[in-house]
Amino acid sequence: MQFDQILQYTLSGLSTGAIYALIGIGFSIIYNATGIINFAQGEFVMLGGLLTLSCLNVLKLPLWAAIPCAIAVSTLVGILFERLAIRPLRHPTPINLVIITIGGSILLRGLAMLVWGKDTHSVPPFSGDAPIAIGGATILPQHIWILAITLIIIFINKIYFYHTISGKAMRACSYNRRAAGLVGIDVKRMVLFSFIISSAMGAVAGIIVAPLTMTAYDVGIMLGLKGFCAAIIGGMSSGLSTVIGGLILGVLESLGAGLISSGYKDAIAFIILLLILFFRPQGLFGKADSERV
Amino acid sequence: MNFKVMPFVMAAVTLLFSVNVFAAAPIRIGALFAVTGPAAFLGEPERNSAQMVVDEINRTGGVKGQKLELVVYDTSGDATKAVQLATKLIKDDKVVAIIGPSTTGETMAVIPVAERGHVPLISCSAGSKITDPVKRWVFKTAQNDSLAVGRIYEYLQKTGQTKVSILTVSDGFGASGREQLKSQAAKYGITIVSDDTYGPKDTDMTAQLTKMRGTNTQAIICWGTNPGPAVIAKNVRQLGIKTPLFMSHGVSSKKFIELAGDSAEGIKIPSGKVVVADMLPASDKQKKSLMAFVRDYKKHYSAEGDHFGGHAWDAIMLIRNAINNGAGTAAAIRDQLESTRGFAGIGGTFNYSPQDHAGLGKDAFVLVEVKNKDWMIVK
Secondary structure, eight states: OOHHHHHHHHHHHHHHHHHHHHHHHHHHHHHHHHSOOOTTHHHHHHHHHHHHHHHHHTSOOOHHHHHHHHHHHHHHHHHHHIIIIITTOSSOOHHHHHHHHHHHHHHHHHHHHHHHOSSOBOOOOBTBOOOEEETTEEEOHHHHHHHHHHHHHHHHHHHHHHHSHHHHHHHHHHHOHHHHHHTTOOHHHHHHHHHHHHHHHHHHHHHHHHHHHOBOTTTHHHHHHHHHHHHHHTTTOSSHHHHHHHHHHHHHHHHIIIIIOGGGHHHHHHHHHHHHHHHOTTOSSOOSSOOOO | OOTTTHHHHHHHHHHHHHHHHHHHOOEEEEEEEOOSSTTHHHHHHHHHHHHHHHHHHHHTTOBTTBOEEEEEEEOTTOHHHHHHHHHHHHHTSOOSEEEOOSSHHHHHHHHHHHHHHTOOEEEOOOOGGGSSSOOTTEEEOSOOHHHHHHHHHHHHHHTTOOEEEEEEESSHHHHHHHHHHHHHHGGGTOEEEEEEEEOTTOOOOHHHHHHHHTTTOSEEEEEOOTTHHHHHHHHHHHHTOOSOEEEOGGGOSHHHHHHHGGGGTTOEEEEOGGGGGGGSOTTOTTHHHHHHHHHHHHHHHSSOOOHHHHHHHHHHHHHHHHHHTTOOSHHHHHHHHHTOOSEEOSSOEEOOBTTBSSOOOGGGOEEEEEETTEEEEOO
8 A cells, every 4th residue: 555545645634634623612612502413504504505506506605705605694594593493482392392393304405406506506715726746645625725714713612702701601501501591691602603603614614525525415424424423433522533533533434434445435435423422421532521602 | 767667778878878988088007107216207207208199199080099198106216116006006906018127136026016917018118128038028228238338339339449447336336337338348348447436426536537547448338327426527627538428328418418517528428319409410310200309309398308208108119009009908909019019219220030039130329529508410
């Protein structure tokens, strides 16, 4: 096995993994603030890509304006989702909430199918598509965008959760909701915040990946599941462990497809998911009480 | 009022109405298409095309003075649903023929229903096992995968490229293509040096392609439907692979070129003639049908007609011809279908016979190449 092949597998895996990581963090933020696994997370990835497309083609905006516009609209959808579907529940049980998010995801997907049709759409790359050679491997400029934007988002996340009042309040909610409420934190508002942040992050993931993978009304399902795997590997932390979880997943998938058999690519992800759930439900890096933000 | 004449008046009125009803009773044709769900890219153009031909036929006076009525049901690509709906078409709607379903899996499930109900079924899916062995009531209009594979292998043999890598999608379409690619290779003196698959929703195939780059392959054949092949085209370009890339007829539409962009240039595929209709010589027997189909589709739906829609177009036209030749019942339509000779449709020139219910020859496919964002016939 040649070195440049391994390098190519790793680089491809890292860029796919970065996307899984972004989606995974979206899962964990909501989980930590509310205890819900938001299965509609993948749909925000879909919305990000498709809304960018509409901003470009229908509103004729340039790319730099289309992206914030798409993020803003997706975030709005996230807010509406929280207001209309999550908040009205008086005494929600986890199973209620999970089913609501699954229902929400089917609804969003159905609406997207009506609005954008069933076809796959392509989104132009941010800065050309001339391949860049690294050693014996090649990547596209878009891959660099993906890695860079993922890093920036993780950095901003860190600052928000550790150095702002509302970030700290959100962490407090994740440790103990009742105690947080007692010291005067508006828990409901924090829940709304968590939906805002994660829908925006899902949309960003959808936008930066769309030029590579193209987008359609149903891309959210598989990407959502992979993001969920990443979050599980990272022990549902909204910090570095989920990012590493995503990257590990991406690289293993890519190496598995290249070195073992491409038929087992998805199986690899789900076997890892099951193994982690069986043997280390607190995540790969978690102590029993992990950094839960 | 003379009550003695009443019965006659009544009878006359009844007769008048019944004749009227007779003349107005349309001939019902059933259609099962996967308009929603994963195979919607097949079902939607098929439904559109079928409805379009029926409307056109009715607008010009119907068949032998009788209108056609299309009863369409959406199977969402689900075989169980397809079977239920096929039964409904036969039992409740009393159709004289059924066109569809869109996928091979659904068709195989529906075949026993059509056979038991004695209703001709014209499938729009490609699997060769649908008409092999021949089933009395089952026909198909989609070209067999084996013909498409044959077209590529013929070209490879001619140009002396004998070592190929295959990359097929892990669904029914890819599995059937993979089977054909492997079974026909020896016949054309071709060796498969690398055999890989990818998932229908995969977003990055560089791993498989990197593996192929490491072998001595002379051509890469990818078998799938959008969007996978477009991703593969982009990945090939990213990796700087110079090996010629072939794809299946599953991507033969403008949509593929739109998705893959510049990366599509130079890719060759076997395709039904519909994508190159205007480039065909006037001597081509199919040209008239093709141009009519493309023109009508554009007019009705302001979109490009593709060869999936063509399968439904062919199916309706075959039934129309059968009725035109005097067939009124399901059994008579079946017999007329079987004796169809030289019908130049969208998918090719159909010659059905008691031994052959697929009806198409190798000329159904042309090898086309993407040049300047359009399909060109490879000479």
